[in-house]
Amino acid sequence: MKIGVLALQGAVREHIRLVEACGEEAIPIKRVEELSGIDGLILPGGESTTMRRLMDRYGFTEILRESDLPMFGTCAGLILLARNIEGYEEGHLGKLDITVERNSFGRQVDSFEEELPVAGIEEKALAVFIRAPHIRETGEGVETLSKTAGRIVAVRSDRHLGISFHPELTDSLVFHRFFIDMVKVDMDNKLSVGM
Numbered sequence: 001m002k003i004g005v006l007a008l009q010g011a012v013r014e015h016i017r018l019v020e021a022c023g024e025e026a027i028p029i030k031r032v033e034e035l036s037g038i039d040g041l042i043l044p045g046g047e048s049t050t051m052r053r054l055m056d057r058y059g060f061t062e063i064l065r066e067s068d069l070p071m072f073g074t075c076a077g078l079i080l081l082a083r084n085i086e087g088y089e090e091g092h093l094g095k096l097d098i099t100v101e102r103n104s105f106g107r108q109v110d111s112f113e114e115e116l117p118v119a120g121i122e123e124k125a126l127a128v129f130i131r132a133p134h135i136r137e138t139g140e141g142v143e144t145l146s147k148t149a150g151r152i153v154a155v156r157s158d159r160h161l162g163i164s165f166h167p168e169l170t171d172s173l174v175f176h177r178f179f180i181d182m183v184k185v186d187m188d189n190k191l192s193v194g195m
């Protein structure tokens with residue numbers, strides 16, 4: 001299995017480190033041609049409007065909208081995956097049927113760390129929130145995995161995983177393992193239908 005990390009902006013090396021700590025190969029993705037060699041893609045945190053501009057400039061936006069690659073978005077990456085963004089006319093990639101609100105944890109607490117329970121998993125995840133978004137609404141086929149202070153901060157659908165925070169700034173492998181398991185299921189499904 002090869003996991004790509006979109007390497008236009010943000011915490012790329014940190015994600016690569018955690019994927020490797022899970023025992024899988026990780027590849028920074030700088031050009032669209034490199035997408036054909038991977039089984040899943042991580043969209044890191046950073047600044048979502050800057051990342052969108054870079055994705056447009058390097059030709060990623062359309063290709064990723066149409067791609068059936070499993071994707072895992074953290075923080076700004078979650079915003080990229082969302083179908084709707086509070087206060088904006090349209091989303092970026094529209095992969096997850098959710099509405100997100102940007103920078104929704106208040107100015108005075110721009111950054112905090114927390115141990116989060118995750119639905120269906122015994123181990124708690126260590127989460128760093130930095131000017132984090134939260135998920136206001138989830139649509140059909142989207143499962144809530146974690147909440148903090150009554151707010152949804154981690155969700156999944158069949159092929160997409162989105163979280164408000166940064167596990168890659170910790171040594172917590174919970175969500176990277178979770179994504180790798182999703183990619184395995186997807187690879188098995190693609191094999192069985194002969195894709």
Ligand code: GLN
Nearest residue numbers: 045046047048075076131
């Ligand atoms: N506030 C950023 C945004 O709206 C996300 C912050 C992050 O990725 N740490 O894009």
